[in-house]
Amino acid sequence: MGLRYYGWDGDQFSISNVVKPDRGDRNVNIDELAYYVRTRAGWMAAEYRVAGTLEILKRFIAAGYPMIVEKGYVIVSDGPDAGWAGHYLLLTGYDDPRQVFITQDAFEGPDREVSYAVLDDGWKAFNRVYMILYPVEQRSTIVELLGDDLDEATNRERALQTAEDEIELDVEDPYAWFNLGTNMLYFDRYSEAAHAFDTALAIGLPWRFTRYQFGPYIAYFNQGRYQDVIDLADATLRRTNKAEESMLWRGWARYQLGDINGAIEDFRAALRVNPNYFDAQYALEYIGALP
Secondary structure, rough: OOOOOOOOOOOOOOOOOOOOOOOOEEEEEEHHHHHHHHHHHOOOEEEEOOOOOOOHHHHHHHHOOOEEEEEEEEEOOOOOOOOOOOOEEEEEEEEEOOEEEEEEEOOOOOEEEEEHHHHHHHHHHOOOEEEEEHHHHHHHHHHHHHHHHHHHHHHHHHHHHHHHHHHHHHOOOOOHHHHHOOOOHHOOOHHHHHHHHHHHHHHHHOOOOHHHEEEEEEEHHHOOOOHHHHHHHHHHHHOOOOHHHHHHHHHHHHHOOOOOHHHHHHHHHHHOOOOOOOHHHHHHHHHHOOO
């Protein structure tokens, strides 16, 4: 049984209750954002790729297309939300002489300046994913601006090479190792991806990291490492109890280990958090259980 899902998680970007019905679940995957645009705003289209560069961002901005990126962000607070988190930024301008982007930030406010170096440092944690929204009639312009990255396999090959290059520069870089695993998953290289994720987790990642990215679940599951899936999901859910993706993968691992009731409990719990979660709906249908 082989399963794979691709998603990137962010926070504080709930477009509407259609995307995330539970206000306590503030994480939205970039593919969920794209799906929302494609199904709820038919006059607009969306594309997202990984392995972005500062030059790619500036190319689109200069052509009149604001860019959405996901990056790491440190919440300074005395409350439970304090610490590292994933965060979306909308980039609307740049100043090359001063080496800054102009950003619209749900946390910090409008027209905030972020240096190229700071943005790229945080952006690496999310495989340098970027997203473009555009009117459907401007598709040809977007195709031209994407260039070689229009082809997703080519884009992933470049992302894979970037991760390998960054590991050569710093073998203790957990983000580079995690990105390596993520990009290997695209090519179904599950064993190598699992090793890369093992390495990233062993080096150490921010405590919320697996709330946002789910590659280890996919790799471990497809390697038959079901207990590792459960252990990672347990650790993630102790930190944030409304992570439906972790519930889903723990449910699949339990199912593979023969714990049918546990699997049903997890799939239903995922649906309680997000009734629109098609993967959990499918999981229940697959094992013949009711929502």
